[in-house]
Each structure stands twice: as structure tokens, then as C-alpha cells.
Amino acid sequence: MEEKNCCIRTKHRSEKEMKDLTTRLSRIEGQVRGIKNMVEEERYCVDILNQVLAVQAALNSFNKELLANHIHTCVAEDIRTGNEGAIDELCETIKKIMK
């Protein structure tokens, strides 16, 4: 992690990784727009619900990927360089995910 300025933290990712992440998000954005269309077309509740579950699964899969990359790069690097704060933040993040 680098500090671009006082408060925004950044992380450089490979072009391939960034492309993969934004592609997934574009698809998810399209899915959400599709659900909005379903509501406007008065589609049946259960059919809308199932589409929302699909988006949640896609976001969950996105987060798994991002978190695994984060641990392999940022966290591992921070631990090696003695930055213990990274571990605390990781634990906080995992606790939020586990609710």
C-alpha cells in the first residue's frame, strides 16, 4: 500500500488484474440494471429475488478474489516488513465479512 496523499490509500495492480476486476464489476452493474428493468416490467417477485441472489453471489466471488490477492500481496508484505497494523486490519475486515 502507498499513500497517494493524506487520506487515500492506493495499491498498484497488474493491468490484467485490474481488467479482470473492472470486467466483473461492469457485468454486475449490468445485472443490477437488468433487475431494475424487471421491476419496471412488473416481473414476479421470486424471479427478481433470484436475480438479486445471483448478483450477491457475483459480489461475494469478487470479494473472495480481492481478499485472496490482498492477503498474498499487501498483508504478506506488511508482515515481512514488520507492519503489524496490517494483521489487525485484516482481522477487522474478516470479522465484518463474517458479520
Place this chain on the structure above:
Amino acid sequence: MEEKNCCIRTKHRSEKEMKDLTTRLSRIEGQVRGIKNMVEEERYCVDILNQVLAVQAALNSFNKELLANHIHTCVAEDIRTGNEGAIDELCETIKKIMK
């Protein structure tokens, strides 16, 4: 539930309800676009993760609302008119939600 044609099931909702649902979805769509921007701006993993968790919470809240309305209207009506299929479908939906 009414059948608009052979395969698309529909449900009429009040203008207020439809407005509420589409407004939520527009906001969620904007949040997803915001996350895509974060990735393009090389933002830090944990900050992106937290935004994804916020979207998932918003979708979950959307589904709770939709499902409660569904049970109060479609399911209750179907049970009263002796359509047992509605109960089976509700149970299937809940099982999917509970994973």
C-alpha cells in the same frame, strides 16, 4: 401472480412500491459504478472490499423487503385460493437464500 404470456410471470405493484424498489436499485447501480472507479484509481483493497460489503448489505435489505411483500401478498393470496404450489416455491426460495 398473473401470466403475461407463456413463460413470463408478472406481479402488479403500487406506484409507490415500484418507485421505492427502482430508487434503491439505481442507488445500488451507482455504488457498483463507484467501486469500478475505485479499482481504476488503484484504491486500496480493504477500502474496495468495504464498499462491496455495503452493496451486499443494500441488496440483502432489498431482498428482505421484496420477500416480505411477496409473502404478504402473493403467497397469502395463493394459500387462500388453494394454490399449494406457492408454498413449495416459497420454501425453495428461502432454502436458496439460506444456502
Place this chain on the structure above:
Amino acid sequence: MEEKNCCIRTKHRSEKEMKDLTTRLSRIEGQVRGIKNMVEEERYCVDILNQVLAVQAALNSFNKELLANHIHTCVAEDIRTGNEGAIDELCETIKKIMK
């Protein structure tokens, strides 16, 4: 649902159903005891964690079964006899499950 006394609500289940539910719970109780033994034997964190996940999956599966039975019997019956409170309680329960 019947009221046994002022505050305890009951539901009669078939012998087979009750047997099935108590058998599952006995197995889960044994699994929890097994995890306690693992802790006492100083077993590795990840191995303990995996056992806890297995118990959570078993409890989730138990709840799915119980809730499906509940909807097919109590809720359907209450709706047919005009007890609208059953629907509200079902929605509350589902919201708790969805967190």
C-alpha cells in the same frame, strides 16, 4: 400452534418427524463435544475451524427443514383460518435469518 399455558407455544409433530429432529440434534451435540476435545488436545486452529463450519452447516440444514415444515403446516393453516399474525411472524423470522 396451541397454547399449552400462558406463554409456552407448542406444536404437535409426528413421531417420525420428532425422531428425525432429535437425532440430528444429538449428532450436532456430539460434534460440538468433539470440537471441545480438539481444543483440549491442542489441535491446529484451521482443523478446529473446519469442524465448526461443519456444525454450522448442519444447524443451517436443520433450520431449513424446520422452517419448510413450519410454512407447510402452521403458516398455511393460519393463513387459511385468517390468522394474519402468522405471516408477520414468518417475515420477522426470515429477516432474522437473512440478518
Place this chain on the structure above:
Amino acid sequence: MEEKNCCIRTKHRSEKEMKDLTTRLSRIEGQVRGIKNMVEEERYCVDILNQVLAVQAALNSFNKELLANHIHTCVAEDIRTGNEGAIDELCETIKKIMK
């Protein structure tokens, strides 16, 4: 982590930590037994369901605690000593938790 023998992995915990973990598990075991009694006393579905949700929350809280300790001790130590396998296993575990 130490290998006690060919296949059982162990981890030494402080007396206080082990006491805390086993106390939680004993309480959870008692809760599961209590749910079995509820089934035998023909208690109402929703009341049983709520107790199961309470046990799941307790197990989730147990797992959060265990995982945070694991990361602060085993994983941090493994990364410092260059054991990359620990990171992969952590990611696998988190993916299982996130389903």
C-alpha cells in the same frame, strides 16, 4: 503449528485461551441440548428456530475469535519464517467461510 505425529497438527494455546474456548463450547453444547429438549416438549417451530439462530451466532463468534488468534500467531509467524503455505491455507479457509 507443530506436527505431533504424521498427520495431526497441533497448536499450543495459553491456559487462559484454552479455558475461554472450552467454556464457550460447553455453553454451546448446553444450548444444543436445550434445543433437543424443546423438540421433545413439542415447542413451537419459531421458538426452536430462534434458539438455533442463537447457537449459530455463538459458533460464528467462536470462529471469529479463533481465526483472529490464528492470524495473529500461526499465520504471522509462518509468513515471517517464509512458509508461504500458511497464506494459501488461510485464503482457502476464508473462502470456505464466505461460501
